[in-house]
Amino acid sequence: MNDNSALYAFNKFGDTILRAAFAMTGSYPEAEDITQEVFLTLHAKPQDFESDEHMKAWLLRTAINRCRNLRKSARMRRDTPLDEALANTLSCEFTPRDNEIRERIAKLPERYSSVIFLYYYEEYNIREIASILGKSENTVSSLLQRGRKKLKTELEKEGYIYET
Structure with a gap:
């Protein structure tokens, strides 16, 4: 280099x-x-x-x-x-809605926030995220699923209507 x-x-x-x-x-x-x-x-x-x-x-x-x-x-x-x-x-x-979601992502435990960021914001697939984080694909998939669920719960507590 x-x-x-x-x-x-x-x-x-x-x-x-x-x-x-x-x-x-x-x-x-x-x-x-x-x-x-x-x-x-x-x-x-x-x-x-x-x-x-x-x-x-x-x-x-x-x-x-x-x-x-x-x-x-x-x-x-x-x-x-x-x-x-x-x-x-x-x-x-960011728009106010983006700010609210971003704030909630930042408040998630790091293991969820990093996977969610890489998947949704950087558009990496699960295999690529696993490689970046040094985790198995199954682990990344589970973290992504749990992170989404936790994020949805947190947003609903604040009155945000979650659209699927």
Whole structure:
């Protein structure tokens, strides 16, 4: 890989990684930090990728791991002031319905939110998600099914009418 590989990766997949981090953290500033860390890691430790899809999968896996680490950290265990939460929500251009669903996805346990994000937002199939996450296809399928069910329950509690 040449010196421009991290720049190429950022130009090609930067928005995707930012969206993934935002979907998992629910915080635009945290998502920006994670995105920066992912591409700095690639710059510092260049990788050999078979294809752009392989590169994208590596970047997503790295971002998901960073989001997981952030969720475990004491920094994320503190309460976020309402004004900050609203600013984070409004900083990404979603409709109110999209915001509500995105917020619910971000509140799901990481094992569900990452699978739902990769399946619905990045349009990976179950086999590809299994490869990215290092899990079996059956596990990914079960997590996706359970995540959908949990998301549906949470949305219905808030009065959202779930359409099938």
